[in-house]
Amino acid sequence: MRHDGSVAEGRGTGDDRLGRRIRDRRRSQGLTLVALAERAGLSQPFLSQLERGLAQPSMASLHRLARSLGTSTPALMAEAGTDADETRVSLVRAGTGTTVHHDGGSTRSLVEGRAGLLPLEFTVTNPEFDDYYSHAVAEVLYVLAGRIEVDLGGDGRHELGPADCLYYGGSVPHRFRLVGAGPARVLVVQPGGPPARTGPEN
Template structure:
């Protein structure tokens, strides 16, 4: 049976993320056993991730990023230049990511894709989410901006209120604001989420969205 192009690109993205995690682990001098202990993830599961045979969930990716001394958006976007890069153009000044490139991770009832490669001053992410119940709050030092492409989303900003947003609506909140979300209705929500990142022109601030 012929391979489905979407499946092929997903497989490439998963493999690229696995190679990145493996390279960072080795740079840190960590064994799979040590990384498993730091993340509370099983060694066989980590091995599957590094070989591109399993895609980590967003909570698992968050644990991996923390254990490897980086952030979730940076881990997703930190592609390898040259052969096997996750972008068509990945230079110090330009990142061009085609539709079948980039890195993806699973989340509860959905997925997230990085829309840039490399260390950048901002990290735009594309979320497709079907989460219907609020999960735990997340908090990070960098500001975040949400643009709803389709669907409806209820965003709980803790002390800053609960906000219902739909297609075309935007929501910005500063770093340090606790937040979580869930969809409203039966259809998934598709979102453009941009988080503050790091490069030579910015402070060492980045964020993980969970």
């Protein structure tokens, strides 16, 4: 089954830098548009639009692309922000950073380049759960504002508010949703390094 992010799903056009980074990784691995689209379960026309900055991916589509390219979503978003091979210092000011808009809100990378830590800021607006996600590395989730409910599958559900912090290990399925008035703002941090090996659980 093919899953497409779409222009309608995002709010505005895609991030040119993210599209270029996906294209560069694809070409460096000798993959055609058709081959990567098939590997990620996306349509070739959508992938072509994404690489040209004409479409915005859903987070599920971005996870599939990152996994198919041998990397993680946070790493792919961070690397889109710079051409540098290695990052010693990264400053991302308010309103900047590679950002993906989606039905559940938006996701912004808080670091640029290949870094040892990969923080993402989620603005959560959806009161409904999306698909579960899982990956090979652990995460720390910290609530900056608002309230969310985190579903860890067989490891339980937790309602979190400002300054609450939750850790879960690699391969633990997870998803979260807005609780009450929103939006909520959430910081999620992964270690850099090994790529994610699994993605959305459908």
